[in-house]
Amino acid sequence: MSRRLELDEGAQVVVRRRTFLVDGSPVALCDSYYPADLVADTVITQPRKIKGGVYSVIEDTVGPIRRQVSHSVEDLVCRMPTREEAAELDLMPSVPVVRVLRTVYDSENRPLEVQESIMAADSHEFRYEVKMR
Template identity: 40%
Template sequence: MTVPRTDAAAFDRRALHERIAADVRDEIMSGELAPGARLPSTSQLKARFDASSATVQKALQLLKDEGLAVGRAGSAVTVREHRQRTLRPAAYMAPAEAGGSYRWLTEVAEGGTKPRSTLLEVAEVVPPTDVAGVLELADGGTAVVRRQLLSLDGEPVELVASYYPVGIAEGTAITRRRRICGGTPALLSDLGFPPRLSVDRVSARVPTQEQYTILQLPGSLPVLRTLRVVYSDDELPIEATVMVKSGHLYELQYEFTPV
């Protein structure tokens, strides 16, 4: 839908090139512009948004910087192949098979990409307030954190910080700075704490300085922040994970069974 520039400007204070990029970005994310498809031409965008050539080019450059579009000046700009990814959180909850890799690695690899997990830190810390709350820690209580950076085809895509109650993690592989075979779901099951329920809280936020730098974000776009709490038997919280990913590159898919 074309919105008259005067009306749009009255409600949307962003620069015109940012508004143009926002509308085209939404068409890419929704699939209206499929991977490999040509974006509307400069002349089409000029007419649609009552914009100058320079403004349209600034909008297209934003989309290129974000990795959503590719193309050189003077040539057609197309939607980048296999850029947007749909994640299925429910697929990663179950423990991996004996001796197998963490399910995130195997699930993502099935899509033809090369996933990698880099362990950044293992330490006993006072967690963020919301994490401490869901883990039911006392004021000032500590938890063991495992922070990692997930990459696809060499590009950083997600920062993950998983927190575990000290009483569960102490003396186990969770406290060691090395990868856990099969991932922590398998280890927790072996320790007698099988995952029974996972609850996600998802919000869109302005990235912190650390998130902006490590994830190599292209601009002021929001990130998706997920706080996932995993419960074992008797509704015991055994893990709380904070996951941060680029909001413009991902969508989350949740599957439900009617009660």
């Protein structure tokens, strides 16, 4: 994740781990990575829900970060799950997963977050709209 965050190898990152549930069943595993120096001394480093979400902290005009979220780039890969992923998502044998790797950038094209989501391929749909002009 360091490379996607444009950090030196071995630089510290803060990881927020979540499991998303629908009707009590796990549907997605999501890990978000942030440069430690960017989010130091903010609620982003704390293991709890954040009112308004992480981006509200990043964009708070009187907060310590004060950067505008601009855009993201996503890479999707379909593959078979690891044993751990299959167990955490309670997958049936032979169900593949989709790994979505999203890099979120600020208005100056600096990476703010890398988010890795793992989802069962048989229960998710993806739709992308791209403006060409």
